[in-house]
Amino acid sequence: MKQVLSRSGAYIYATVMFIFGIQHFMYAGFVATLVPGWIPFHLFWVYFTAVALMAAAVSIYVNLYAQWGCFLLGCMIWVFILTIHIPLLINSHFDAGKITNAMKDTGLASCAFILAALYERES
Template sequence: MDKLTITGKWFYAAAFIIFGIQHFMYAQFVATLVPAWIPLKLFWAYFVGVAFILASISIIINKYALFSSVLLGIILAMFIVLIHIPNLVSHPQEPQRWTRALQDVVIMGTALMVTGELKLQTAGKYLFAVPIIILALQHFTHASFVTAKVPAWFPAVEVWDYIVGVVMAIAAIGIITNRYMGAPALILALLLLTFALLYHVPLLLADAHNGQQWTGAMLDIAIVGGAFIAAALPAVYYKPSQSSNLITK
């Protein structure tokens, strides 16, 4: 299980290092995402970039990882409250905005799972898995930006859309209910990693300077990291003969 945690942390941290670098490469654009009423927009773009990089290094070397992962969780929570919620209120009919908001909830949940603290991990597990169920449902609407992640050369693309949606939903429910230990999360990690590689690698090879494409790829990689970490979480249950005693293993 330790190997799964380490693998997940590397995926997760690598994604945030790229995000941090992007905050410097595209600082002027990032500054436009800061709410209008907040001063020093460019400063906050750089500050968050530094925080992402330092937190990622901290997680990789396992030094001050609790502080770093909590910090990441707080930053992502602020993104949700200050950026995503106002956007969703203004544009409630745009599914892509919902997807981006849900993705940030998922990776915020991952940050809590990285802490190693049982209560935070439990909260993180739910924040990770519940949005995955909602994201899975988008595969049944065949939204173009979702279906596009199934390689066009696959036979019966829409059928694969359903298959991916079903597997994502079942895996997320398995994570929530602690069924079959870490198997559902591991299946989810491998599924998402496979499709992330099949979809993003050709696009990045074709246009390595496309910042938007890197962002999309790293979001998927961060979620893959979260699934690996979830696969290694201790299953929490109640021993049948002593239901009052909380048991972990």
């Protein structure tokens, strides 16, 4: 039962990441505005992130390098927390919506690391 639940959860998580990747392509112009100004080539990073999200999802779906895919996904999301969310929180006097987004990404990164640990046990 535990194996079925963890595998189902992994597939649901992968589906969410894949959809986020598609949305990065669909709304690239808007997402580019979220990239900090000190980082050059905003659209490149939006597309890179889209491909990375989708690649991590595919690695989970086909169970090929899934541990690495999950670990790198968690690291990428933590980079977002450090470069986007924390500066926004500091500069916005802790706006509730910004806190929610930061906590959402913290949860998504944590799930990626948990999945990486689960895949490590399987190998």
